[in-house]
Amino acid sequence: MSEPNLLEALKAANESPSTRLPQDTMARKTLLTELRKLNVELESPMDSIMRYVFQPHQNAMIRTAIDLGLFELVRPREKNGTGAQELAGETGAEQSLIGVCSSLQKNPVSKPDLRAENTSVRVMRVLVTMGIISEFGEQRYAATRISKTWQNPPLRDCSKDLFDESAFSLAQLPTFLKQTHYKNPSDTANGPFHAFNTYMEVQEVLLNDFNAKEEAVLLVDVGGGRGHDLEAFKEAFPHQEGRLIVQDLPDVIDDIRQPVPGVEAMKHNFFTPQPVKGARVHFFHYIFHDWPDQQCHDILQQTAAAMTKGYSRILINDWLLANQGGPMFPATMDINMMCLFASGE
Numbered sequence: 001m002s003e004p005n006l007l008e009a010l011k012a013a014n015e016s017p018s019t020r021l022p023q024d025t026m027a028r029k030t031l032l033t034e035l036r037k038l039n040v041e042l043e044s045p046m047d048s049i050m051r052y053v054f055q056p057h058q059n060a061m062i063r064t065a066i067d068l069g070l071f072e073l074v075r076p077r078e079k080n081g082t083g084a085q086e087l088a089g090e091t092g093a094e095q096s097l098i099g100v101c102s103s104l105q106k107n108p109v110s111k112p113d114l115r116a117e118n119t120s121v122r123v124m125r126v127l128v129t130m131g132i133i134s135e136f137g138e139q140r141y142a143a144t145r146i147s148k149t150w151q152n153p154p155l156r157d158c159s160k161d162l163f164d165e166s167a168f169s170l171a172q173l174p175t176f177l178k179q180t181h182y183k184n185p186s187d188t189a190n191g192p193f194h195a196f197n198t199y200m201e202v203q204e205v206l207l208n209d210f211n212a213k214e215e216a217v218l219l220v221d222v223g224g225g226r227g228h229d230l231e232a233f234k235e236a237f238p239h240q241e242g243r244l245i246v247q248d249l250p251d252v253i254d255d256i257r258q259p260v261p262g263v264e265a266m267k268h269n270f271f272t273p274q275p276v277k278g279a280r281v282h283f284f285h286y287i288f289h290d291w292p293d294q295q296c297h298d299i300l301q302q303t304a305a306a307m308t309k310g311y312s313r314i315l316i317n318d319w320l321l322a323n324q325g326g327p328m329f330p331a332t333m334d335i336n337m338m339c340l341f342a343s344g345e
């Protein structure tokens, strides 16, 4: 395709993404992979380098937006969006930090002493360039699919925690690796600091052979937090028999404010003997990536001792990293786990 035609095709796709872009997950991911390669090809090396070098700044602005509650405050375009002034009023942040200071824009020379404040869009500008917020007119912002998704409390809290826990230790990571002569971190005490398979697979692999006698446990979500995965399971399989148990540390279980109906909550430390014997499934979601191999081994041994031979299953949901051509998210998550827990994906 010639350059003008390619440009026209891309512009057309951008103008009506919902009709021009595939909705099917695989097709979407394939297209994204090609577009990312094209993006790198199209950038000059300096463009790419600048993009990489300034990524932490973008994350810092996302973290700031979460603190200020900007994703909740910015309305969709159908509701005329939200102005910088309103955002400043609601958040208590200076308008110049959020967006252009309008009095200075109209008459920049009348307040020369405040020139430093005329910093135009600062937080919002970065979010707009990232496509997280859209801009339509001066100082007016609208929510996007991304900012709306980010209003989800668990996702918002998780993004916040990830930044708070990782940012400092990531900054130390190159020094730590240098000091340890680039030895692969494996000591948790000396380190620099999720969905089920498809419906049919679950049905076939786990449910068909479930021995649904009284009191039989179908699924134990070990280290399952407050039970969100079992809640999702109940939604997907509302008529499934068998007990569902979420286990986690006492602090987490005591913190469950809204128990999921039909899900039993149990205090359990997975380094101690598994009290639920003979369950059909012990499920581990995002557990093993938190621990070095020795601890993973210990957790699995405690589980194995509670299993019924030929019947019980261990189900692990974690990332497996490809040796070649893997996607970015698990690759960077692997570094995050190395950095925080001397573990890995």
Ligand SMILES: C[S@@+](CC[C@H](N)C(=O)[O-])C[C@H]1O[C@@H](n2cnc3c(N)ncnc32)[C@H](O)[C@@H]1O
Residues within 6 Å of the ligand: 194, 222, 223, 224, 225, 226, 247, 248, 249, 252, 268, 269, 270, 271, 284, 285, 286, 287, 290
């Ligand atoms: C990364 S989170 C994963 C939570 C959940 N499985 C999910 O996928 O969202 C790790 C979970 O392991 C729990 N955990 C950590 N140490 C534990 C232990 N020794 N025994 C039981 N749970 C533990 C944490 O409280 C946390 O809920």
